[in-house]
Amino acid sequence: xxxxxxxxxxxxxxxxxxxxxxxxxxxxxxxxxxxxxxxxxxxxxxxxxxxxxxxxxxxxxxxxxxxxxxxxxxxxxxxxxxxxxxxxxxxxxxxxxxxxxxxxxxxxxxxxxxxxxxxxxxxxxxxxxxxxxxxxxxxxxxxxxxxxxxxxxxxxxxxxxxxxxxxxxxxxxxxxxxxxxxxxxxxxxxxxxxxxxxxxxxxxxxxxxxxxxxxxxx
Numbered sequence: 001x002x003x004x005x006x007x008x009x010x011x012x013x014x015x016x017x018x019x020x021x022x023x024x025x026x027x028x029x030x031x032x033x034x035x036x037x038x039x040x041x042x043x044x045x046x047x048x049x050x051x052x053x054x055x056x057x058x059x060x061x062x063x064x065x066x067x068x069x070x071x072x073x074x075x076x077x078x079x080x081x082x083x084x085x086x087x088x089x090x091x092x093x094x095x096x097x098x099x100x101x102x103x104x105x106x107x108x109x110x111x112x113x114x115x116x117x118x119x120x121x122x123x124x125x126x127x128x129x130x131x132x133x134x135x136x137x138x139x140x141x142x143x144x145x146x147x148x149x150x151x152x153x154x155x156x157x158x159x160x161x162x163x164x165x166x167x168x169x170x171x172x173x174x175x176x177x178x179x180x181x182x183x184x185x186x187x188x189x190x191x192x193x194x195x196x197x198x199x200x201x202x203x204x205x206x207x208x209x210x211x212x213x214x215x216x217x218x
Contacts, residue, residue: 108142
């Protein structure tokens with residue numbers, strides 16, 4: 001399946017290639033070891049191919065497109081303009097986003113880990129200030145915001161970054177569910193192709209005229 005993913009530069013794989021934390025819901029038991037996603041459980045509605053399809057549709061229409069892609073885009077813009085206060089305000093705003101609450105712990109754990117890996121970039125003051133805000137309890141470190149910051153810091157194209165995020169996330173769900181539920185590979189491949197086919201248009205709509213991302217609804 002991976003041959004269809006719109007790729008980013010190979011040197012960036014270690015920064016943006018982490019598995020989406022939501023995919024752990026389809027793969028990890030509730031009694032897993034500390035630090036491995038403990039407390040996340042398989043959604044009871046995901047038990048076969050039709051229910052997986054329904055879950056992907058829900059995630060794509062309720063989380064990915066209206067919330068995550070705009071958040072990545074806004075973080076990208078704030079980082080590019082060195083708008084630290086605005087970035088931290090956006091971080092706090094996401095805490096009130098109801099669609100993200102079930103995944104908050106996993107998202108923030110991944111985001112903090114990714115941001116920590118960027119700390120050696122001493123010349124990137126925005127990263128240093130974001131990290132200090134996390135340590136002071138003034139920010140949460142959502143993984144989508146750190147992802148947007150990464151795209152900006154390394155001057156990666158936003159549209160490709162959004163496409164990569166959507167493709168990687170959906171592929172992670174399908175791969176995890178397929179292995180756990182014993183789904184046929186050809187069925188998973190077809191389902192993923194259908195999901196990916198929605199992303200170019202959805203990404204363009206998220207970017208909007210003049211590549212301005214819409215404001216998050218809280």
